[in-house]
Amino acid sequence: MKNLNDIDFYFITDARLSKKGIFSDVEDAVCAGCRIVQYREKAKKDEEMIEEARKLMESCGNNVIFVVNDRVDVALAVDADGVHLGQKDLDVADARKILGRKILGVTVHNLQEARRAVEYGADYLGVSPIFPTSTKSDAGKSCGTELIEKIKEEITLPIVAIGGITKANTPQVIRAGANSVAAISAVMCSDDVEKEVRDFIRIIHERV
Ligand code: TZP
Ligand code: MG
Numbered sequence: 256m257k258n259l260n261d262i263d264f265y266f267i268t269d270a271r272l273s274k275k276g277i278f279s280d281v282e283d284a285v286c287a288g289c290r291i292v293q294y295r296e297k298a299k300k301d302e303e304m305i306e307e308a309r310k311l312m313e314s315c316g317n318n319v320i321f322v323v324n325d326r327v328d329v330a331l332a333v334d335a336d337g338v339h340l341g342q343k344d345l346d347v348a349d350a351r352k353i354l355g356r357k358i359l360g361v362t363v364h365n366l367q368e369a370r371r372a373v374e375y376g377a378d379y380l381g382v383s384p385i386f387p388t389s390t391k392s393d394a395g396k397s398c399g400t401e402l403i404e405k406i407k408e409e410i411t412l413p414i415v416a417i418g419g420i421t422k423a424n425t426p427q428v429i430r431a432g433a434n435s436v437a438a439i440s441a442v443m444c445s446d447d448v449e450k451e452v453r454d455f456i457r458i459i460h461e462r463v
Contacts, residue, residue: 257320259379264455265415265437267293272443280448281314287452293339295324308333327353351376369406384418390439394418400431407432425458
């Protein structure tokens with residue numbers, strides 16, 4: 256069963272940083288026990304994205320949530336489980352209308368954005384960037400784990416922390432209240448994606 260309350264490590268594809276390709280990476284992540292995969296692709300043509308998304312969705316099967324970054328149209332075309340949107344993408348209120356009951360994740364950088372995302376129907380929040388990152392050039396100033404604590408005080412939606420996350424700083428992020436962490440470079444720069452994802456999942460569940 257797909258349930259946002261079960262997510263721990265949140266896997267995001269990155270064709271530029273990948274060593275073995277995104278299809279192999281997603282298979283590895285699923286094998287490692289990851290419960291949510293985001294297809295993130297900024298450069299390809301629509302039809303190629305749709306083809307890739309379809310293929311990745313097959314690897315995710317019936318138990319792993321599959322969401323598409325940025326592109327509501329691609330998500331609908333492949334009947335993905337949902338979409339992840341940033342503040343510069345389609346507005347959350349409009350996206351909710353289009354998506355019906357599909358999962359809607361929204362990146363937030365402060366408490367006001369978090370409140371608005373909740374009000375207009377987000378299902379989970381991506382809090383970003385927790386630490387400095389070079390993977391996303393326009394990620395903005397890092398908010399630290401303090402923002403997770405602040406959001407957690409008044410919002411009950413699952414929180415996915417992203418930006419500069421490593422195995423070493425994951426305990427601090429989970430202690431602050433994140434339900435899940437996403438890490439791109441920390442996983443992609445390894446030759447063994449499956450092992451990295453397994454390690455992250457173990458660390459997330461360890462008593463911290
Ligand atoms: N959104 C906010 S920060 C980020 C994205 C996609 C990049 C995270 O990459 P890394 O390598 O885990 O810092
Ligand atoms: Mg976006």
